Amino acid sequence: MPHTPSDSTEEPDLTFTRFVAARWRALTHTAYLLTGDFHEAEDLVQTTLAKIYPRWRRLRMDTVEQYVRRALINTNRSRYRRRRVALFLQPVLPDTRPADEDGPGTGEHDVLAPALRQLPERQRAVVVLRYCEDLSVEEVAEILGCSVGTVKSQASRALAKLRTHPDLAHHSVRLGDPR
Structure with missing residues (x-):
């Protein structure tokens, strides 16, 4: 179980640092599936943690994971809205194709992330939390x-x-039953 703010008498800075060290990889993985880009994922996690830090002392041990996930989703939602508006204001949309489209993906998530980007933001969040993070329907709700x-x-x-996504039809990415 990750170290959380209220399970010790240590300084909040130390507990925050330990939490980030223990959860960085998992948070970045979730953010990557939400954004489809590793650099944006790292930025998303850093922005989320910066927002959480001032509230760190008040977080309860039994809700810290859920709080951080919710903050990550909400921060991504805000980022997505700002980015969408910025794209609408550009005279020419940027090319979002990968640099090497001919080469095969190196892993399951290399195929899944671009397909997830095609989903509306809320559907993407549900799929990532439910099937990639393996949370229950109630926890996602x-x-x-x-x-x-x-x-x-x-x-x-x-x-x-x-x-029905063409890129997923050629790979063995398994998606669960939503019930």
Whole structure:
């Protein structure tokens, strides 16, 4: 279990540092699946942790993981909205294709991340939390601040889109049943 703020009498800075060290890789992995880009993922995690740090002393041990995930999702949502507006204001949209489209992906997530980018933001968050982070429907609903039914319907729609995605048809990426 990761070290959390209220499980010791240590200084908050030390507990925050330990939490970040223990959870950095997992948080960056989740952020990568949300953004589809490693550098944006690192920026997203850093921005999220910077927002969380001033509140660190007040976080409860039993809710810190959920709080951080929710903050990561919300920070990504804000980043996505700002980026979408900036893209609309550009006269020519940037080329978002990978530099080497002819080479095969090196792993399951190399194929999954671009497919996830094609989903609406909420569906992407549901898929990442539910199937990549392996959270229950109830936990995802709590993190996203919505009903269990909304999580199930968003997951169902997202999985239907992903199952027809041409890049995923050629790979063995397994996606679960949304129920």
